[in-house]
Amino acid sequence: MRWLLVIILLIPCVAAAKEARPLADNPQAEARLKQLAVELRCLVCQNQTLADSNAPLAEDLRREVREMIAKDMSDKEIIDFLVARYGDFVLYRPPLKTTTTLLWLGPFLLLIAGATTLVLALRRRQKKLADASLSEEERNRVAQLLSEGAKHR
């Protein structure tokens, strides 16, 4: 019985352990692909990057990008290749163009509008507070109430 146990425990030693196989022959190219693919949108599942998507088109596009990397094309050339075919939509970061100015500047405009409104509202309130002056009688009453409150505590 004990021997059987020893044999069972020895089984894993027979199975030769190997390192995990790299995804491609060239790990450097694969790293570049990864870097590019997270910047690119998969057009089938539109909220996934090319790196995340398992759609057949994403696989094809990764293959295409891999080949372009093998041809030693620059990142810009590769991205231009895809933009020429699929439009700016493939980019996760939209470029700054006349059609996208609102997209880029909109948040800042909103921020400025919000800040201006806040400043104006605060000023108006301050004016109102300054206007509320107290008479002598009211002032005495405030003092009285405050001291009473102190005693109760």
Add this chain to the structure above:
Amino acid sequence: MKRFLLPLGIFVVVVGFLGVGLKLNPREVPSPLVGRSAPDFSLPQLHDPEKVFSPKELTGKVWLLNFWASWCGGCKDEHPVLMQLAQSGEVPIYGMDYKDRREEALTWLRRWGNPYPAIAVDESGRVGINYGVYGVPETYVIDKAGVIRYKQIGPLDEDTVKGKILPLVRELQNK
């Protein structure tokens, strides 16, 4: 009452934007290829792999290029529309069998009918990438000079054919 006017105004504007947003189809990504020359290719034909199909052969003609596949559900939906359009003889529809198996494509055509005078086979999907295809069916209207004039994403229906495709085709044919 007056103090509610501003929030109400903002609310109406936001609802307006959201309403328009609801009607937009996120799948319709405008193609940068409209207005540019149709990418060239030469691919084997489906019915006779010895023969080659190339868009150059069609220079001087207005034609449609329809990407389809036997595995694609939308292609089955638009198929009767394509058959009808092909029978009308107004414009030839050339097929592009996209990432498909030859046998299955042939069976599909035998079963449902063949609206195409010729079909090219894009097994690897590379020509599809050059055309910016991201989901079949997609249909391109290509003019006499070989320039893409319109891209239909998704199945064609009768309304699109009558309202957009045919008027455009007639206009291009008369040029």
